[in-house]
Amino acid sequence: MIVVRRKPIDEILKMVGRHTRVMLVGCNTCAAVSLAGGQKEVDTLIELLSLAASRKGFSVEFSDAILERQCEPEFIEKLDSQGYDAILSLGCGAGVATLAGDNDKPVYPALDTLFIGSAQGFASWQAECSACGSCVLGETCGICPTTRCAKGILNGPCGGVKDGTCELGDRPCAWVEIYDRLESLGRIDDFGKTMPAKDNSISARCCEWDMTKEGDDS
Amino acid sequence: MNLHDALSSGTFAVTSEVGPPKGTDVSEMLASAEILRGRVHALNVTDNQAAVMRLCTLAACIHLKNAGHDAVYQVTCRDRNRLAMQSDLLGAASFGITNVLALTGDHIVVGDHPAAKSVFDYESVQLLETIVDLKGGRDAAGNELHGVPDFTIGAVVTPDAKPFRPQLAKFEKKVRAGATYFQTQAVYDPESFTSFSAYARGLGVKILAGVVVLRSAGMARFMNKNIPGIEVPQALIDQLEASNDPVQTGIEITARFIEQVRSECDGVHVMAVGAEHLVPRILDAAGL
Amino acid sequence: MSNIPPHKASEADKDRVFAPCRARCPVHIDVPGYLSAVAEGRFTDALEIVMQRNPLPSVCGRVCLRPCEEGCRRCNLDEPVAIAALKRAAADHGAYPLPRPMGTRPERVAIIGSGPTGLTAAHDLAQLGMKVTLFEEKPKLGGMLRYGIPNYRLPDDALDRDIGHIVSLGVETITGVRVGRDLNLDELAQTFDAVLIAAGLQGSRSVPIDGAHLPQVMTALDFLERSASGEKLDLGERVVVVGGGNVAMDVARTAIRQHAQSVDVICLESRDEMPASEHEIEDATLEGANVHCSWGPHAVIGDENVCALDTVRCTSIFDSEKRFAPEFDESELRRFEADTIILAIGQSADVGDLGINLTHRGSPIVDPVTLRTSHEGIYAAGDVVTGPTRIIDAIAHGHRAAAAIFGALVDDWSLLRELDLENTVLGEIPPHMSEMLETRRRIQMETVPFYEAIKNWGEIEEGYTEYEAAREAQRCLGCTTGARLAQEKCASCLSCMRVCPHGAPGVHVGGYMYFDMEACHACGTCASACPGSAISIEGCSPDEMVLRVQRALASPTIDQTIAFVCGHTRNALETLDPNARIVTVSCLLRVDESTVLQAFRSGAGRVAFSECDTGTCRFPHALKLVAQRERSIVSALTQIGMGDSFRIVGPASDEEAPS
């Protein structure tokens, strides 16, 4: 799932403060699931923006809508934004982009898109994937070194690991975890295989993926 | 004698390091180097050490070279992609700078430009392979080079890393990738160091023991707590604590350590960590 | 006789899952609903909820026999919630609805008898807009509530509060008139569109023994009525009460207050078989009555001066088929000296003078569903029909009579149908849940000590203070009032599953969430965590919260503080702002960011959270989440330059707390 987080209010207000009627649009898929873009967050943000706007002397009127998924044009079609002069999206980057592409009004992001991650219990997520286009999880027992190693390195821990903790001190060392998991699966020999540097051209060329296009149907 | 010759002739190699300045004034760096002239086989030049931006390593190496020192060009993967690293390596070789030490590098967020984009297109193993490729006359993409560099290829290892086995596996990868000599993280326990060293030399690589002189018990405790892979034994801390002249005691500890491991390794790398002036005293005490 | 169109059970009816307390209550009061209102200090809301089903909250809060409490799911944990006493708290601390005569319809209904049955029917019919006239033989309204139940259990002013409200709906009352003697039933039936006989049981049973006619022998009802009317009776020194039920206990305790020197209660039943409530027996004993079990009255010995009751040993009272058939051992005799003997051995219907068809027990014959007698337009309800029951049964019958009369007169049977809707009862607390719930004893109500109590007729139980009531109500598990899911809003984020301490939420294949009602204790944690606002908890929807804030803020002064206060702990708000407007909540988690922000928009200058004492916290699992909520409120407000407007205060330490 895509994990998102609300931007600072000031930043949002700078974008929407110059408008008079703004529609906040939530997304009931990833953004809701990461507790930043569902009905509740839309309601809260409306309250917060109204309060902030009135303190700054802006008169902006806010209203709400929720889309099932903002990254799908068919869902967006259902949105009736007539009479509004701007849209504030509580979706991930893809949601904002899709809304913006489908609209004649300015669309602003209320959230920052953080990563593709997994849930770690309530209100807590871990980055798991960087969408690099060339997955190595098979070699690393499902722990992505590109994502979970702070340096994204591919051939084992750097010298910064301290008692199994990353040099940055904020996470376990991905490479120690990979080592342990390979070992527990009896695959420790694989650790010795040198992984070549990533072919970054794959993601560089991956601006779209259209299976219906000839030549793209790999 | 330069580093290459020392290592290949079996002479006990001695290296130390200098840090490039933040700015263009290299006089202090050269002054530090001057103190060590004739005492060490080569001087390492750090690469934006601790992710703090400084004068470029390559330029610093050229300054040292011009002043008649043998320099070790440290290359980290943090700030440059594979193109930049290769072209810098070729540039270094074109100036006759052929000692390279390949490292992954500290993370950007710990330095003075935390908002910068960290590169890590390569890490140390991949960098070593590419250096070997260059030495073989081809770049990383397999294209032929006109004018082929010759490098003495070094890498680093942390014998006291915790946990150790992943570190060891990575060390072995570096050996396979083509590193011929290794400089270790600061080590204090002769016994554990010599057992590592014996194993490593068995793989056909040279080992330079890393030493950092302890100037106080507080410094020792700080390093134990904060610096990954450093294990100062409690006995040494007690010794420093009890001493009226801890700096002298630290120097003696270091000298004794070198004495003890001398026959079990190929050299020593003295890290000054802010006390370059002490390096000659250490070398004196160790009889080097 | 009953020709109501058949009723089709709809899907919605099957969803009627009741908490066991509510299911056991004969009128199905929304118990968890009013308890949660009390828990939040909303006594008027609580009273309103009670009065939707029970027009006698002040009475029932004191003397209801509380079938609900036997069903309380806390029984398996520690002891039942003090459901009745909290009803009294609602009546004591809440405001009764303002008087508003309703009568907007043309129909006129006469009700004979102003006990709980008649009062309830009058209340309902008046609310439905009918013109109601209550006929009562006694000088005052209330039936057994006034003339049977003694004042030390139910004082007149408590009774009058309920009656006053009912009368204020525009009910006409005619007292001192006995229908059948002063007026006849036919006349009434002609003047009114319907007549309800709610005459109760005014006759007293007697025993066929020698001397029963002697002047020293009285009946319980006569004795209690005269006492209740303020008469000082000369009972002599020794009083013997015959009977083993609650009435006998009331008689014994009343006799003590009438200055009897010794009171002996004798009954056929063994101690275990006695029909009186355990606590009534205990109280009577404590006040000085001597209970003698397994003795049957044999003969009253005496003339004008000396008197005694001879008894024989009762060896058993029921036969093998559990029918009443006492056996005696005539060889074992015991004589109880007495100056007065009071028989409390049962009441009977006394409506022979009304001229309607009666059963062999003297009760009107009625259709069990509509309560109509064999006469068109004449109905009968309450104890007169059912024999002796409890007040709450009489109230239930009153509702039924009103619904049936309304149905017949207006041809709208929906009310009557509603009474017979099926309901499902929520099961017991699942074991994994009871393991997690802390045991909490019932909060003891202050009472007048027995040695003081017997000196006068004053009420013994003093009732809960507002704080005690809220604390006691916090013991309620909120059965059935917890998480309700609006499936279409759910994002399947699983947050509810992750935060619920009891594993109530679950997920089906396909990502559909469901909630196990039995495991839910309505803490509201899931609702507070749900990003889709898909979960609602009874009584604290966002709209309700806004309304409560606005109510609390009505006419705010400059810079008014609104304080959200955890109802579980005495707050220490005075340290912050003694004039803060207070909104009490069961858990601060029920106050979400937007509620706080809206409070500012509604005019609050500052918002405070008054936290509970972790030791007394009702929902300990929520503490961490409340802290997280507070941080996010502070962070949001700081971002818009209002960081100073939000404060958190801790609980008052118990020693300093004003009592």
Ligand SMILES: Cc1cc2nc3c(=O)[nH]c(=O)nc-3n(C[C@H](O)[C@H](O)[C@H](O)COP(=O)(O)OP(=O)(O)OC[C@H]3O[C@@H](n4cnc5c(N)ncnc54)[C@H](O)[C@@H]3O)c2cc1C
């Ligand atoms: C001493 C005693 C204590 C009790 N304690 C409790 C208790 O603690 N809790 C509990 O739940 N239950 C208790 N009960 C039972 C409860 O009081 C009765 O079940 C209930 O009052 C029955 O209500 P009702 O309206 O049917 O009859 P009643 O309360 O008896 O009311 C009938 C009314 O009709 C009037 N009336 C009768 N005939 C006529 C007529 N022809 N014309 C005009 N008026 C007439 C009577 O005067 C009386 O006021 C007690 C009963 C007694 C006797």
Ligand code: SF4
């Ligand atoms: S805990 Fe509350 S809702 Fe549940 S049975 Fe007891 S009183 Fe009723």
Ligand code: SF4
């Ligand atoms: S979190 Fe609380 S309200 Fe929600 S389902 Fe669980 S017990 Fe019920």
Ligand code: SF4
């Ligand atoms: S918390 Fe709300 S949105 Fe998430 S799964 Fe539960 S009900 Fe659905």
